[in-house]
Amino acid sequence: MDFNFTEEHLMIRQAAKDFAETELKPGVIERDEKQLFPKDQMKKLGELGFLGMMVDPAYHGAGLDTISYVLALEELSKIDASAAVAMSVNNSLVCFGLEKYGTEAQKEKYLKPLASGELLGAFALSEPEAGSDATSQHTTAIDKGDHYVLNGTKNWITNGSSANIYLVIAQTDVAKGSHGINVLIVERGAEGFSIGPKENKLGIRGSDTHSLMFNDVKVPKANRIGEEGFGFKFAMETLDGGRIGIAAQALGIAAGAFEMSTAYAKQRKTFGKAISEHQAIAFKLADMATEIEAARWLVLHAAWLKDQNLPYAKASAMAKLFASEVAMKTTVEAVQIHGGYGFVKEYHVERLMRDAKITQIYEGTSEIQKMVISRSVLK
Secondary structure (H helix, E strand, O other): OOOOOOHHHHHHHHHHHHHHHHHHOOOHHHHHHHOOOOHHHHHHHHHOOOOOOOOOHHHOOOOOOHHHHHHHHHHHHHHOHHHHHHHHHHHHHHHHHHHHHOOHHHHHHHHHHHHHOOOOEEEEOOEOOEOOOOOOOOOEEEEOOOEEEEEEEEEEEEOOOOOOEEEEEEEOOHHHHHHHEEEEEEEOOOOOEEEEEEOOOOOOOOOOEEEEEEEEEEEEHHHEOOOOOOHHHHHHHHHHHHHHHHHHHHHHHHHHHHHHHHHHHHHOEEOOEEHHHOHHHHHHHHHHHHHHHHHHHHHHHHHHHHHOOOOOHHHHHHHHHHHHHHHHHHHHHHHHHHHHHHHOHHHOHHHHHHHHHHOOOOOOOHHHHHHHHHHHHOO
16 A cells, blocks of 8 residues: 655646646636636646546646546635536546547547647536436437437536537437437537527536527537447546546635635734634644545546556545545535635635535535445446
8 A cells, every 4th residue: 555646746836826826816706706617727737638637648748647536636626616516527437438439530620639738628428417316317319310300498507618529328219218319519600509598507606507508409429429229328438537626626615715714813812812723713624634635536536547547436426425524514614614704705715614505515416326336236
């Protein structure tokens, strides 16, 4: 058992930390208030190789491991969870599936520019009636010989109006249920493809969340990933890896709130001493530190399993479940430690508290994670 990071891991973590402090922190409060997507920052992340971290260099990726990826995500999420989730989707939900199951032509045309940051990707699974129940796809992709005709609506799509490439999950054969679902690559600007208004959200307000509408959109057969009916399996496997990214995001939100709370507790004085010297506050910090460390090891373990090509579905579900719960609990306590200052925007922790909530919901709610875990342990 080796618990040490490599020099490369430490370098990646420091690079992400520096980027978060110098590029993401300035303006993060304004972006949250005005719901501004961090367009310039995402471009720079792409130039630094953060949008295709685990993609083979042959396809313009950085060729790094999953541990490097979660270390970077944690640091970015300490400052700006909106930018972090945009990065996570491009890496985990788009590039991963394209590299593993895409054809060489698809990799050449789509994966290379996605991994280099030239283009941005989105993953379209959720629908008005198909969130946690991913088998209930109402979006249809009717087989017309050399192409599919796509109709339907997708909800809650991260990078919704900023993406150039969309991986869309749709039902082709209702009689086959989950075995009749396909995943199609749809380009922005395709005839009949429109994007709804941006969702006005509680948290991750800088993240670009939209509904997508497809009205008789023609998608070439060449844009189907995998064999006919492979879409549901593709989505589930992709989400297993995506949950590691969201777990790392939740971990970063918690760690960021903890670091801010520790610094504030040392500086803020009441009754003649720093509030960190009061047991009520010191014990809060002790609990926060312990739970964050436990979450960190769950996230790293899931990432390590993935890197070793070992089964990681249960581990990723555990990491996301626990890290998201820790993020919510820690950020609430961070606001409490800051007192009245925690309730105002300039101290950041109220934003982290709002951002934390979504980590318990997207890419599988906490309840779905418990289903995944319980099925695994009861086998």
